[in-house]
Amino acid sequence: MLFRLKNSFPTYYRYYGRRIAKRLSPSLSNIFENNYDQFSIDKDILNIISNKSKNKNYILNKNFKKNVIEIGFGDGEHLLSQVQINKDTHFIGCEVFVNGLGKVLKKIVDLNLVNIKLCGLNCLHLVNSLEESSVDQIFIINPDPWEKKRHFKRRLLNKEFISLLYKKIKRGGNIVITTDSSSYYNQISEIIENEEIDFEKINKNIINSGDKFYDISKYQKKGIVRGRKIYLVELCKI
Ligand SMILES: C[S@@+](CC[C@H](N)C(=O)[O-])C[C@H]1O[C@@H](n2cnc3c(N)ncnc32)[C@H](O)[C@@H]1O
Numbered sequence: 001m002l003f004r005l006k007n008s009f010p011t012y013y014r015y016y017g018r019r020i021a022k023r024l025s026p027s028l029s030n031i032f033e034n035n036y037d038q039f040s041i042d043k044d045i046l047n048i049i050s051n052k053s054k055n056k057n058y059i060l061n062k063n064f065k066k067n068v069i070e071i072g073f074g075d076g077e078h079l080l081s082q083v084q085i086n087k088d089t090h091f092i093g094c095e096v097f098v099n100g101l102g103k104v105l106k107k108i109v110d111l112n113l114v115n116i117k118l119c120g121l122n123c124l125h126l127v128n129s130l131e132e133s134s135v136d137q138i139f140i141i142n143p144d145p146w147e148k149k150r151h152f153k154r155r156l157l158n159k160e161f162i163s164l165l166y167k168k169i170k171r172g173g174n175i176v177i178t179t180d181s182s183s184y185y186n187q188i189s190e191i192i193e194n195e196e197i198d199f200e201k202i203n204k205n206i207i208n209s210g211d212k213f214y215d216i217s218k219y220q221k222k223g224i225v226r227g228r229k230i231y232l233v234e235l236c237k238i
Contacts, residue, residue: 001037002098002120009046015096015122016146016154028102035109040118041092041126048129057131064090064115066136071123071143072096072156076104078141078216083116089136094119094126123156127164136173138165142219145181155184159191166197166237175199175235178213180223185231192235200238207232 006013024032037043047053060067066089073079073093083091093116095101101120108116119126146154157177165175179185185204192202206229207214213232215221220230 002032002040005042005046012046012049012121012125013096024099024102028099028106031102031106031109035105039105039108040120042120045119045121045125045129049125058129059131060134061090064088067134068137069094069135070139070141072140073100073104075100075218076107077218078139080104080107083113087115089115091116092119094123096120096122127168130168132167133170135168136170138169138175140175140177141217142179142223145179145184147181147183152187155187157188159195162191163197166199169237171237173237176213177233178220179231180220180228182229182231185233188233199235201236203234205232206230
């Protein structure tokens, strides 16, 4: 189902970077074929974007105490641990990297997880489709760093996207960002300090072993092994 949607709506799956690192194994291909329809919200979002839905926005699951989104979950280490710990919270994991999406889909099926849905679209379309003030928390754990200066414009966390996130977060909610890129951290800090973005409380820190949000994902772990600092930015809407 994913591949049929991608062929029909390529624009909405596109982003800067690779999408498939290696060929999908037969077992992951089967998982997509048999289970993606059930666990993905891609069709709902595409219907909203193309005005084919009676709803103007994607309505989050009201049967759970909280609604949390993780953007760019990679192979899903952080997302899956959150999903299993917080049974009263509903999660949406958004990832354009097909192998990561398949790995997490397999775990959802194997572990019979009922509090998670997946989105394989570029996250801009997901976030745009959300109701205002509807999300409790958004995780963006080590977004693609795009370290070369000429690639800075590809970074996900620019002024427009951070403003959009503010609109979608509930009062009392927050955005959690970690990165091992000092230039990305500085760029985010500048946007928050210089632009008129209204997050009422901002926590910025270098985190270390034992701190919350440290050592929580494959990509972050690689940074730690290489001796890189891990920066945390927490944007709170009060
Ligand atoms: C550097 S990796 C980090 C992965 C994971 N969070 C971790 O820490 O291991 C960034 C991830 O974001 C995903 N990504 C980048 N741009 C995206 C977008 N616009 N929408 C959804 N996912 C995106 C990439 O496919 C990649 O898997």
